[in-house]
Amino acid sequence: MTSKKLRVMILVAILGSISTVLMQFNFPLPALPGFLKIDFSEIPAVLAVMTLGPVAGILVELLKNVLHWFLSGSPTGVPVGEIANFVTGILFIMPIYLIFNKFRNSRGLTVGLISGTVSMAVGMSLLNYLVFLPAYTYFLNAPPVTGDGLYKMIVLGILPFNLIKGAILMAISLLLFKSMQNWISQQHRKLSV
Secondary structure (H helix, E strand, C coil), X not given: CCHHHHHHHHHHHHHHHHHHHHHHCCEECCCCCXXXXXXXXXXXXXXXXXXXXXXXXXXXXXXXXXXXXXXXXXXXXXXXXXXXXXXXXXXXXXXHHHHHCCCCCHHHHHHHHHHXXXXXXXXXXXXXXXXXXXXXHHHCCCCCCCHXXXXXXXXXXXXXXXXXXXXXXXXXXXXXXXXXXXXXXXXXXXXXX
């Protein structure tokens, strides 16, 4: 195994571990459904896509969710929440990578973060409607949320939650980028895969 591959694997493991720890510190937002909780676990994945590329970001997201499932379990027995979080992360980081990779400056990162936020908010609204909320009700053997209740949960809960989460992650990512820009550029040149 080459030194470069080993360094990439170690960095992905470190970022995934940091992401797992950050996922433990979550909190709900007032006036939104209590099961939606903000955490900052996407930040290490954003650093991974900026320095190492999209595969590393996806691996950080995967590692975070697998470790979280092993550490915390799942109320359904099936990792529906972790799968939803993994998909959320992918929807957030991939537009960042695609745009930031072309324009490696704060403007490119800002446009990528805005695109990632919109992608995450719209994508998770649709996926919650089609996949994740039905999966939760199935595995919890709960009555399904339908009609006006489902509409309110998606449009007044999940959509604004993801927009707020994206805005918070955007602010933190931009602050980190300003202070770590040289390091990110060095790591990208040395380790991008």
